[in-house]
Amino acid sequence: MADIHEAPHDVTPLPTYFFVFIALAAGTLLTWYASTINLGWANTPIALFIATTKAVLVILFFMHVIHSTRLTWVVIIASFVWLGMLFVLTFADYLTRFWAID
Amino acid sequence: MTSVTYHDVQFLEPAKTRNYLNVDYGALSWLLTKDHKRIGILYMVSISVMFILGGFFALMMRLELLTPEGDLLTSDTYNKFFTLHGIIMIFFFLIPSIPAVLGNFILPIQLGAKDLAFPRINLLSWYLYMIGAFTGLLVVIIGGVDTGWTFYTPFSTQYSNTHVIGTTFGAFIVGFSSILTGLNFIVTIHRMRAPGLTWYRLPLFVWAMYATSLVQLLATPILAITLVMLMIERFIHVGIFDPALGGDPLLFQHMFWFYSHPAVYIMILPAMGVASEVVAAFTRKKIFGYTFVAYSSLAIAFLGFLVWAHHMFVAGISVYSAMIFSFLSYFVAVPSAIKVFNWTATLYKGSVSWQTPMLYILGFIGLFTMGGVTGLFLAALGLDVHVTDTYFVVAHFHYIMVGGAVMGYFAGLHYWWPKITGRMYPEWWARLGALLVFVGFNLTFFPQFILGYLGMPRRYHAYAPEFQVLNVMSTAGASILAVGYMLPLVYLLWSLRFGRKAGTNPWGAVGLEWTTSSPPPKDNFHETPVVTWEAYDYPAMLKAMGETQNV
Ligand code: HEM
Numbered sequence A: 001m002a003d004i005h006e007a008p009h010d011v012t013p014l015p016t017y018f019f020v021f022i023a024l025a026a027g028t029l030l031t032w033y034a035s036t037i038n039l040g041w042a043n044t045p046i047a048l049f050i051a052t053t054k055a056v057l058v059i060l061f062f063m064h065v066i067h068s069t070r071l072t073w074v075v076i077i078a079s080f081v082w083l084g085m086l087f088v089l090t091f092a093d094y095l096t097r098f099w100a101i102d
Numbered sequence B: 001m002t003s004v005t006y007h008d009v010q011f012l013e014p015a016k017t018r019n020y021l022n023v024d025y026g027a028l029s030w031l032l033t034k035d036h037k038r039i040g041i042l043y044m045v046s047i048s049v050m051f052i053l054g055g056f057f058a059l060m061m062r063l064e065l066l067t068p069e070g071d072l073l074t075s076d077t078y079n080k081f082f083t084l085h086g087i088i089m090i091f092f093f094l095i096p097s098i099p100a101v102l103g104n105f106i107l108p109i110q111l112g113a114k115d116l117a118f119p120r121i122n123l124l125s126w127y128l129y130m131i132g133a134f135t136g137l138l139v140v141i142i143g144g145v146d147t148g149w150t151f152y153t154p155f156s157t158q159y160s161n162t163h164v165i166g167t168t169f170g171a172f173i174v175g176f177s178s179i180l181t182g183l184n185f186i187v188t189i190h191r192m193r194a195p196g197l198t199w200y201r202l203p204l205f206v207w208a209m210y211a212t213s214l215v216q217l218l219a220t221p222i223l224a225i226t227l228v229m230l231m232i233e234r235f236i237h238v239g240i241f242d243p244a245l246g247g248d249p250l251l252f253q254h255m256f257w258f259y260s261h262p263a264v265y266i267m268i269l270p271a272m273g274v275a276s277e278v279v280a281a282f283t284r285k286k287i288f289g290y291t292f293v294a295y296s297s298l299a300i301a302f303l304g305f306l307v308w309a310h311h312m313f314v315a316g317i318s319v320y321s322a323m324i325f326s327f328l329s330y331f332v333a334v335p336s337a338i339k340v341f342n343w344t345a346t347l348y349k350g351s352v353s354w355q356t357p358m359l360y361i362l363g364f365i366g367l368f369t370m371g372g373v374t375g376l377f378l379a380a381l382g383l384d385v386h387v388t389d390t391y392f393v394v395a396h397f398h399y400i401m402v403g404g405a406v407m408g409y410f411a412g413l414h415y416w417w418p419k420i421t422g423r424m425y426p427e428w429w430a431r432l433g434a435l436l437v438f439v440g441f442n443l444t445f446f447p448q449f450i451l452g453y454l455g456m457p458r459r460y461h462a463y464a465p466e467f468q469v470l471n472v473m474s475t476a477g478a479s480i481l482a483v484g485y486m487l488p489l490v491y492l493l494w495s496l497r498f499g500r501k502a503g504t505n506p507w508g509a510v511g512l513e514w515t516t517s518s519p520p521p522k523d524n525f526h527e528t529p530v531v532t533w534e535a536y537d538y539p540a541m542l543k544a545m546g547e548t549q550n551v
């Protein structure tokens, strides 16, 4: 099976992992803090923005994607494009449901 | 003297007659096998049991519908029967059918590989399938489920008092077996092709399986999460789909169909792959427009994700999004039509031979086309309002799933049976079976188009008396269909023992699977093949034969 896997060439230095971990912890605190103040319509976008940033960090560093092959990038980006299709077309229903019909 | 020398063994069992079936014996050698061919056979046996069970529920429904009164089954039992029929046929039979049986067996051989990329994961996928299937069987035994195969909320989460959790759990588990098969195929196609076997030399069955696997990988997780959300709501009343708890029932339909429309392509794409193989083999021609047929599989896989809300036109979605989904649904018909035209063009001036696999595929092409065209009727917003939830829809998807996908499975089963078992099936009986299936099928389902158009709703055990004649026709057809399906069960088993020996290449077909012995040796090939020819190079083969044999 050795030919199926890429040789494990993990070049991420240890401090990077600690740094990412601290960023994730900070993100968690930030989410909690943001939930204590009312920002009106921005509540959800801000929470989602922090969560997305954290997810990207995990995918890039903890899942080693930043050092992975192009094919891996294709797989990951395609998965998110598909998720996007689900969201966009579902919201095409929800957001236009109450538009007037002339 | 009883000692056997090395020499004797060689004499008794020359290396050639060693094959994947007789390398070792015993239950464990099957239950713990990592051989893709044996796993394919395990799947074949399991899904056949499911097909018989699903068929039983179908026949009981057709018997009930012989008369307008609900006299044979109570409405509750009828609800359970159509639910179990749908769940068993779709999740436990049709989705695994061609990929897990024929794909498992043939795909690695067509690639010139020894096995799939992950043999252990392949075995795991069968065990997951079995766990899911047993959960399903358990539900049947302890009282069934009545939500329909679509599990629509809020009925499934709030009102149904049948075994919803058990059933969804079974479907959930089987989903993972499907994901693992898809994953295995994708990696295998990328990494394990024989030297010289470039992408554009791949058999079209491989392209079709590749497209199918992508859909399995990208769509099935959505089903899994949707079913988990359903279970959570039913179990601990978290409001996701139930309006009373602040949820939205249409969210369930969106998510369910985001999987289930692509899932209909998980069922039909592999059958299209079989069609390309069989059409080429029995016309002795290259498939017309190879690249178009190859890429149309990928186009179907992609576009199939963009049409799901055509199942929800009358459910209360916004009319604007309904227009978008209607338009996109018309779009998905284009690559399907490309395939149909290209097969037809391949038939043109081919030397067609009427063996059983070809009979099934000719049936497939016609019936799939009718199913596809009536799909376009349904995708038209105005017409759908009239026929949605009637027998018209039932006829539409049976033309595609039974007339199309099941016929494709039977075509492939007959085409590769000599390779799988080393024995020929009896041609005369098999042709009779194909004929009975074709006639029985049309008699069963064509009247349902008319019934639906006249307004007979689906999913009821009683109906208005004026619909009786067409329903009697349908039930009569179903009985013929049942006989047509029973025949292969008998003669295929018979052929295991009494069938003529097949030899390496009984059809005179090209393709790597026809270069190795039947049944294939444990590692598929005695030495790794090197591919120097294009797919379906029948012209070159016929020329070579002409030169050497002067025919
Ligand atoms: C040309 C492509 C197709 C189009 C445009 C199409 C369109 C449609 C539409 C609009 C409906 C909803 C009808 C209604 O509920 O009122 C429908 C139902 C259905 N179609 Fe198709 N279809 C196509 C191909 C397929 C294929 C390839 C399959 C299966 C292999 C399939 C299986 C089904 C099933 C199972 C249903 C009914 C689901 C249910 O409500 O239980 N269709 N189709």
Ligand SMILES: [Cu+2]
Residues within 6 Å of the ligand: B260, B261, B264, B307, B308, B310, B311
């Ligand atoms: Cu659909």
